[in-house]
Amino acid sequence: GMTLPQLSAETRIPARHLEMIERGDFASLPAKTYATGFARTYAKAVGLDDKAIVEEVRAELAATQGGDRHRTATFEPGDPARIPSRGLALFSLFAIILLIAGGVMFYSRIISPGSGPGSLLDEQRMAAANAAKAKVQPRAGATPAAPATGPVVFTALEDGVWVKFYDGAGAQLMQKQMAKGETYAVPAEAQGPQVWTGRPDALAITVGGKPVAKLAESEGIMKDVPVTAQALLTRGSGQTAGPAAGPSGT
Numbered sequence: 001g002m003t004l005p006q007l008s009a010e011t012r013i014p015a016r017h018l019e020m021i022e023r024g025d026f027a028s029l030p031a032k033t034y035a036t037g038f039a040r041t042y043a044k045a046v047g048l049d050d051k052a053i054v055e056e057v058r059a060e061l062a063a064t065q066g067g068d069r070h071r072t073a074t075f076e077p078g079d080p081a082r083i084p085s086r087g088l089a090l091f092s093l094f095a096i097i098l099l100i101a102g103g104v105m106f107y108s109r110i111i112s113p114g115s116g117p118g119s120l121l122d123e124q125r126m127a128a129a130n131a132a133k134a135k136v137q138p139r140a141g142a143t144p145a146a147p148a149t150g151p152v153v154f155t156a157l158e159d160g161v162w163v164k165f166y167d168g169a170g171a172q173l174m175q176k177q178m179a180k181g182e183t184y185a186v187p188a189e190a191q192g193p194q195v196w197t198g199r200p201d202a203l204a205i206t207v208g209g210k211p212v213a214k215l216a217e218s219e220g221i222m223k224d225v226p227v228t229a230q231a232l233l234t235r236g237s238g239q240t241a242g243p244a245a246g247p248s249g250t
Helices: 004-011 015-023 032-046 050-073 086-111 120-136 229-239
Strands: 152-156 161-166 172-178 183-186 194-197 203-207 210-212 222-226
Touching: 004 015, 004 032, 015 032, 032 050, 152 161, 161 183, 172 183, 203 229, 210 229
Parallel strands: none
Antiparallel strands: 152 183, 152 203, 161 172, 161 194, 194 222, 203 210
């Protein structure tokens, strides 16, 4: 006879499967198809009746599978006493809900205290503080106002600018044709100083070192124009009078 290794090489059936066939342990083969196929090949190789062997294998497999089905059908369910009661299940669900709620509260108060809605009182206080700050701060882009007092200085922007300064009583303070860049500071002790010129547009004015609006933006005779700090600041706020139509008598 042939040895198992020789028979395995001849039939190309693994030796362990041949051992199962020789023992008649067909149920241990991989599947019913493999069992019948291996048995047929084995029977032919050793000179047995392959049809009879296959029928025997099928009968044994059928008997084995029938026993398995019977065991499955007669399996008894577990003890009902081991199933948790309805009250215990509800208590467990309630405990889980409490645990989740506690975790959410801990996170919102300890880990992320600023993520919740803010206090309405805090918002009102912040709005009041912002309003007060807006009142104190100057408007963006606004030019700081010049002081109401300070030296009044005229600067000629062109050559040959004729100008005459005098006080409220008519006493002359200065009269000349100013050169470009020449300056004149109105005496601080002068009472009611005024100016007379035909080129108000060519005279730059500062009060306390801060520039203010010119007497006019075009040529024209202007006389008896007050040049105190307060008067010039008032003109700069939009109350500037235009040049006179012509000279008045002295």
